[in-house]
Amino acid sequence: MSSRDAILASIRANLPKVERPLPVVPKFEENAPADLVEAFGKNLTRMGGRLVTDHADDMRSIRGLLEHSRLVCSAAPEIEGELDLAAVADPRALADVDHAVVRACCGVAETGSVLLTDVDLKVNALAYLAQHLIVLLDPADIVANIHSAYGRPEFRERHYAVFHSGPSATADIEGVLILGAQGVRSLSVLLWPRNPIEVDQAQGGSPTNE
Amino acid sequence: MTRGKEGDRPDNAKPEPQPRGASHKGNRPIDQAEAAERFLAAPRHQQQHDTRLWTLRQRRDDQMWAMPEWEEMRSLASAIKEHTLSHLDTYLEMFEANATANGVVVHWVKDAAEHNAIVLDLLQRRGAKTLIKSKSMLTEECGLRADLAKAGVEVVETDLGERIQQLDDEDPSHVVVPAVHKLRTDVAKVFAATIGSDPDNHDPPYLAGAQRDATRPLILNAEAGMTGANFLVAETGAVVVCTNEGNADLCANIPRLHIVSVGIEKLVPRTEDLAIFVRMLSRSALGSPITQYTSHFRGPRQGGEMHVVLVDNGRSERLGMPEFWTSLKCIRCGACMNTCPVYRRSGGLSYGATYSGPIGLIIDPSFNARKYSNLPFASTLNGSCTNVCPVKINIHEQIYAWRKVLVRQHETPFVKRAAMKAAGALFARPAMYRAAVERTNDALANLPRFVIYNGMNAWGKNREMPRPPAETFHQWYARNRGGRR
Numbered sequence: 062m063s064s065r066d067a068i069l070a071s072i073r074a075n076l077p078k079v080e081r082p083l084p085v086v087p088k089f090e091e092n093a094p095a096d097l098v099e100a101f102g103k104n105l106t107r108m109g110g111r112l113v114t115d116h117a118d119d120m121r122s123i124r125g126l127l128e129h130s131r132l133v134c135s136a137a138p139e140i141e142g143e144l145d146l147a148a149v150a151d152p153r154a155l156a157d158v159d160h161a162v163v164r165a166c167c168g169v170a171e172t173g174s175v176l177l178t179d180v181d182l183k184v185n186a187l188a189y190l191a192q193h194l195i196v197l198l199d200p201a202d203i204v205a206n207i208h209s210a211y212g213r214p215e216f217r218e219r220h221y222a223v224f225h226s227g228p229s230a231t232a233d234i235e236g237v238l239i240l241g242a243q244g245v246r247s248l249s250v251l252l253w254p255r256n257p258i259e260v261d262q263a264q265g266g267s268p269t270n271e
Numbered sequence: 272m273t274r275g276k277e278g279d280r281p282d283n284a285k286p287e288p289q290p291r292g293a294s295h296k297g298n299r300p301i302d303q304a305e306a307a308e309r310f311l312a313a314p315r316h317q318q319q320h321d322t323r324l325w326t327l328r329q330r331r332d333d334q335m336w337a338m339p340e341w342e343e344m345r346s347l348a349s350a351i352k353e354h355t356l357s358h359l360d361t362y363l364e365m366f367e368a369n370a371t372a373n374g375v376v377v378h379w380v381k382d383a384a385e386h387n388a389i390v391l392d393l394l395q396r397r398g399a400k401t402l403i404k405s406k407s408m409l410t411e412e413c414g415l416r417a418d419l420a421k422a423g424v425e426v427v428e429t430d431l432g433e434r435i436q437q438l439d440d441e442d443p444s445h446v447v448v449p450a451v452h453k454l455r456t457d458v459a460k461v462f463a464a465t466i467g468s469d470p471d472n473h474d475p476p477y478l479a480g481a482q483r484d485a486t487r488p489l490i491l492n493a494e495a496g497m498t499g500a501n502f503l504v505a506e507t508g509a510v511v512v513c514t515n516e517g518n519a520d521l522c523a524n525i526p527r528l529h530i531v532s533v534g535i536e537k538l539v540p541r542t543e544d545l546a547i548f549v550r551m552l553s554r555s556a557l558g559s560p561i562t563q564y565t566s567h568f569r570g571p572r573q574g575g576e577m578h579v580v581l582v583d584n585g586r587s588e589r590l591g592m593p594e595f596w597t598s599l600k601c602i603r604c605g606a607c608m609n610t611c612p613v614y615r616r617s618g619g620l621s622y623g624a625t626y627s628g629p630i631g632l633i634i635d636p637s638f639n640a641r642k643y644s645n646l647p648f649a650s651t652l653n654g655s656c657t658n659v660c661p662v663k664i665n666i667h668e669q670i671y672a673w674r675k676v677l678v679r680q681h682e683t684p685f686v687k688r689a690a691m692k693a694a695g696a697l698f699a700r701p702a703m704y705r706a707a708v709e710r711t712n713d714a715l716a717n718l719p720r721f722v723i724y725n726g727m728n729a730w731g732k733n734r735e736m737p738r739p740p741a742e743t744f745h746q747w748y749a750r751n752r753g754g755r756r
Contacts, residue, residue, distance in 0.1 A: 065379035068535070068583045072360045075591025081354040084347055086543045089340050104560065150574075152525050153491050171550075172561040185524040185572060189517045207561070208546045216542045217507055220373065220570035221524075226561050229517030233432035233448060235455050236323045237475035243429060243483060243490075244517020244564075 086208070093205035097170040098252065101203050105173030108227030109240045110248040122251055126195055127160055135162035136183045137197050139253070152186035161191035161245075165198045166215055168250070171206035172226050175250060176213070179221040188225065194245040196225070197253040286456035287315045292442070292620025298642050300684070301624065303649045307617030308732070310452075320452055321616055324609040327448075330558020331606055331659065338554075344547055349663035351544045352600035355505075356590065362505040362538045363581065369508030370579060373570035378580045383413035386532065386582050390415060390497070391422050393530060393578060399424070399494035405512070405519035406430040407499025408446050408603060409532050409582055412625045412638075427489045429518035431482055438465040444619030444627065447556045447605040452618045496522035500533040501602065502548060503579075506541045509569045510579060513552055513562040520566055529571070531579045535586050536599040548602060551661040555604040589637050594672045598633050600662040607656035607666055613649050622646060629656035633669040636677065644682035647673040705745055712739035 062070070094100035102112040113122050123140060127133055134155060135142035140162045149155065163182055165175035175196045179185055188194055204210050215222045229244030240246060290313040293306035311317055335341045355362055367377045380386040394402060402424055404410070416426045416437070428437040432449035436442065439461045443449030450458065455473040463470035468481040498519045502511040510531050512519045523529045539545050553562045571577035590596050608614045608628030619627035624635040624643055632650060635643035647670050656666040678688070697704050715723065716739045724731040742750075 063379070064381045064385060067381055068379050068581070068587060069360050069363070071583070071587035072363070072535075072590060075587055075596075076359065077353075077357045077590065077593070077596050079353065079357050081350065081357050083354045083540060083544075084350045086347060086351075086541075086547060092339055108559070108561075108563065156491055174561060174565070179572065186521065189521045189524065207550050208543070211542045211546045216509065216567060220568070220572065222567045222569075223520065224561065224565040225563070226565075227563050229515065230563050231431045231479055231516050232557075233430070233435070233450055234453075234458050234475040234478055235319060236326065236451075237455075239476050239479045241483070242431060242479065242516035242518070243486065243521055 088206070088208040088212075090205050090209065094170055097203045097205060098200050100170040101168050101173055103173070104171065105227065105248075105250060108173050109230055109238075110173060110227040110250060113249050113251045123162070123195065126193075126249060130160040130193075132157055132159045133162065134158045134160070134187060134191065136181060136187060137162045137164040139164070139197060139256075146183040146187070149184050152184050152190065155184060155187055155190045158187065158191040160193045160195060161187045162195045162197070163188065164255070165196050165250075166202065166222075167210060167213060168198045168203040169205075169207060169210045169224065170203055172224070174207075174210075174224040174226040176210060176215065177223050177225060178215050178219040180219060182221075185221050188223070189229075189244040191245055193247045193249070194225070194228070196248065196250045198250050199255045200252045201254065286460070287313055287454070289313070289453060289457045290316055290618070292444070292618070293623030295623060298639070300644045300682075301622065301642060301646065303617070303621050303623065303645050304729075306621035306623065307613075307649075310618040310621055311616060316452065316454060316618070317616060319454055320618060323448075323451055324615045327556070327558055327609045328606070328659070331555055331609070332558075334554040334558050334560065344551055345661055345663050348547050348551060348602075348661055349600060351539060351547060352662050353597065355538050355540055356536065356596065356599055359535065359538065359587075359590065362540055363535060365505040365540075366503050366508055366538060367581075369506065370510075370569075371508075373508050374577070375508065375510075375570055376576070376578045378578060380580055380582050380584075382584050386413045386580060386584070387415050387418040389580060390530060390532070391419060391424065393528065394419075394424055394495055395422075397495070397528060399526075399528065401425045401427070401489070401493045402495045402497055403427045403429055403490050403493040403522045403526070404497035405499065405514060405522050406433040406443075406449065407497070407532055408443075408625060409499055409534050409584075410497070411443060412584065413532075413582070415532075427486065427493065429486055429490060429522060430514075430516055431479055434482060434486065435461055438462070442620065442625070445605055445608060446603045446626070446630075452620060490518075490521050490525060493522075493526050495528040495530065496524075496526040497530045497532065498523050500531050500537055500579075501552065502545055503533060503538045504540075504542055504545055504567075505538055507569060509542070509545075509567045511545060511549075512566045512568070513549070513564070514566070515557075515563040517564060520564055523566070523568060524572065527575050529568070529575065529577045531568070531577070532582060533579060534582050534584070536601075548661075552602055552604055555606040555659065555661040585638055592637070594676075595633060595637065595669055597664055598630070598637075598666075598669060600664055601630055601634075602662055603630075604661060606659040606661065610655045610659050612651060612653070612655075617649070622649070629666045629670065630664070633664075633666060633673060636673050640677065640680060640682055644677050645684075647671075647677060648687070705743065708743050709746075712743060715739040 134144040228248040229242040231242035435450040462468040466485040614628040
């Protein structure tokens with residue numbers, strides 16, 4: 062008997078004889094904050110991230126963040142980086158990236174999280190090898206809580222989807238909080254609406270050339 | 272509470288040596304109390320440990336009070352897990368089918384030996400000699416590192432706490448914060464000896480930075496990566512990993528090969544069910560609303576490989592134990608450990624097992640009833656573990672149930688059996704019991720300290736006996752309510 066069959070047989074022989082229906086899981090939206098953007102910012106800050114609100118919807122804010130960067134790599138269409146992600150065959154090529162820029166699919170007010178996927182990142186390791194991560198987020202893409210976020214199609218369609226809630230962090234030595242554990246040392250989120258064509262695609266509208 | 276000498280501890284005094292964990296003598300029962308005693312004899316370690324874990328418990332409470340739906344969420348979490356476990360075969364097959372369709376290779380292993388062999392085989396077939404991994408209690412349970420080392424594979428733990436423990440050749444002492452029993456001076460000593468950091472610099476940011484710098488090249492050069500998993504989603508084939516340091520995503524996203532080791536009990540049916548657990552896990556564990564990273568791996572990266580190893584190792588058998596199967600609901604948040612007065616003051620290593628604290632007391636004996644026969648007695652049965660458990664495992668009741676099982680199987684030492692027999696005789700005779708209570712109260716109030724606090728009275732070790740009341744409840748009742756005596 063294969064291990065697979067042995068395990069399944071053992072499980073079937075030992076299944077608890079109880080009647081336990083699968084419950085309906087509510088979305089708990091009645092407790093959602095009135096102002097999603099404000100709640101998102103507050104919770105992101107609590108997790109050690111930073112919400113950039115000054116000039117957030119124009120180039121000035123991002124230029125300020127990238128001013129002293131040694132190497133910028135961007136996966137976001139709005140920003141041009143110095144490293145072409147399409148040409149990256151091995152993620153190790155991103156080891157020296159100073160700032161990475163990516164657009165999030167959505168934000169979660171409850172936790173201050175942004176959702177990134179393999180499609181947004183192009184190379185998954187970008188979000189971890191870079192020293193600093195800058196995320197563009199359309200305020201219209203902020204949902205109330207984790208329940209609403211899990212309703213999104215990315216969790217059924219993408220090979221990789223990740224909530225980032227602040228930068229990498231550790232408190233493993235006497236509980237002292239340190240930002241910048243193994244991954245990025247900082248996470249900045251810029252509220253920056255998508256361009257209209259993208260919005261159309263993100264909302265499932267069909268582009269004219271289809 | 273403690274009768275130690277915490278008052279006189281100048282901060283610049285010589286570092287206090289770290290108390291080590293329980294000693295292992297083959298299959299002989301672990302003496303948790305002996306190891307706990309040594310931990311209590313190191314007041315700086317004991318106090319830091321107690322304070323740190325109690326802080327986590329309080330932060331968890333803050334999160335709980337901020338969420339009106341908390342109790343409803345606990346009920347849902349428990350119901351989802353009990354449903355899944357009572358249909359585990361169906362959901363495992365569903366997960367396998369969906370993960371396979373996404374391009375993941377799914378393996379099934381019965382025990383630790385089979386697990387380690389399959390991981391080694393995956394590595395050897397690809398000529399991989401270096402493996403970077405994130406923290407996984409399951410690989411601790413399987414003793415993976417030792418087996419891979421024997422075969423010449425270099426394993427690098429990338430979680431800070433777990434790396435400290437690996438470099439110190441010590442087991443993790445807590446499921447979430449593996450080095451919580453260590454002081455910064457202990458870490459400085461380990462790092463100075465292993466990664467060449469400054470032995471006199473105890474500053475945590477410096478130490479964490481030294482580990483980051485030392486680990487980065489190992490991550491970049493590794494030939495394979497491994498993670499555990501917090502959850503598996505049957506309907507999408509997703510593997511969900513919740514971490515704070517970003518190390519799991521480095522392990523999974525840099526080497527070509529990503530191996531996931533996961534216990535068969537980690538399943539949830541749907542993505543919407545996952546929401547409940549993701550919202551509760553870090554709130555219960557660390558008192559933060561979510562971990563810094565919650566990663567969902569559904570399939571390999573372009574040009575990469577993803578393997579999921581489903582591990583039984585005693586779980587299917589535990590499913591058939593009517594009193595204990597619900598311990599499989601555990602999501603390893605560690606809340607029961609953080610709240611437990613015994614755990615906080617004895618340290619996780621005193622349990623001498625992969626799983627320590629209250630959840631360990633009810634899981635460990637199912638792995639080895641003799642070796643872990645003392646553990647269910649390392650509890651006051653105060654029930655706090657049950658109250659904080661996000662999936663509503665009746666932990667303290669299962670601890671009590673294990674005591675009964677172990678006594679029945681004669682896995683308890685003679686002294687304990689004799690004491691219990693004497694207590695049983697006393698409790699069976701109410702008049703004798705009442706007389707004994709009165710005498711004890713008198714004795715506690717009047718006897719000199721050396722008579723009460725000596726080796727014969729286990730309850731007088733490392734704790735002050737309660738001040739006896741002026742009268743017993745029965746005396747009070749007789750006086751105030753005119754009750755019959």
